[in-house]
Amino acid sequence: MNNSVVEIDGSFLEGGGQALRNALSLSAILKRPVRVVKIRANRPQPGLSHQHLHGVNLLRDITNANVTGNQLRSTELQFMPTTISGGSFKVETGTAASITLVYQMIMPALLYADKPSRTTAGGGTNVSFSPQVEYMQQVLQPNLKRFGICFDLKVLKHGFYPRGDGRCELAVEPLRSLKAAELIDFGRFSGFEGIAYYSGRLPKSVGDDMQHAAKREIHRLWTNYDCTIDVIKYDTAKQRHNGGGIHITARTTTGCVLGAGTVGQKIIKGHLIGLNAACELSGYIKNELCVDDHMQDQLIIYMALGSGISRIRTGPLTKHTRTAIYVAELMTGVKFNIDYDTSGRILLSCEGIGHRNAYI
């Protein structure tokens, strides 16, 4: 075990919260102390926000870590983990902080815990610039299955910006080690499905607009494929909690699962939201990508930890992905290789360290 403190520059490339999440997750798993400096330096309000702080404190409890700098807006943090314990955990953000991003920080560590875990979290379930809960359930889950990972995410109540008040429960099964995964064979496109949701005092027409716009665009491009987008009214903590958005999943015959979605802002323009999501997803399918833009960065940590060579076929690497690679290479010593196939798509690969769970 290497006990020297690894320093991570949180301002590098994307300069958002993801470098912090990945650094702390790897620190917990590898039991390597880490210091993250210039946290979220490229964001309008740098430092730890509620989401990051709650994630840090939750991971501290899971790993019995010694932490300094875990205050709101702190731009520097040191994390020294000891063990990884499963069991029951609870976090209340009291804001619309993204629940899925809190889960993004703790899930890798919980895979290497001594026993299964169940974590309830209160906050936002569908928040801009983060995975929606539907994305985590329908897209992240099958992609992580390729690494041998099993988790279950239940949405008990939806919650939106600015009130939050959503509630989820994440169950994670620990494993002995992660498999390497190959996501490079697109096969043939087999269909789209999705949901257009609205809540609170918003009328059903908001959901209908999203659905019609998305279906129109998809049918324009793929006249022969079935596309079901259900319009659903979501249950929220209070009648007046408005929210709306869309999530669409695409599947291929070889098991690739890609997703796209948009969460409505203050004024929800249903037709634009529906069109955006359909265009984003159609772009991936037309290019026969196996991994969508958002999944890219979320897979890096698992590729670095897996046993053997993982490969993914994807579009141009996002800044989030390059940031995740920077953190993973620094913390684990792996090397990611970027190649191009004959159509100019990216083949990203790495030989993982095959990290073993110390408890099972």
Ligand SMILES: Nc1ncnc2c1ncn2[C@@H]1O[C@H](COP(=O)(O)OP(=O)(O)OP(=O)(O)O)[C@@H](O)[C@H]1O
């Ligand atoms: N529409 C989306 N669908 C799925 N995942 C998304 C979507 N938008 C963003 N993400 C994911 O959410 C994460 C956002 O990381 P990022 O560092 O930008 O967020 P953050 O911690 O909220 O920090 P900040 O507030 O600093 O932006 C990334 O893993 C990204 O892939």
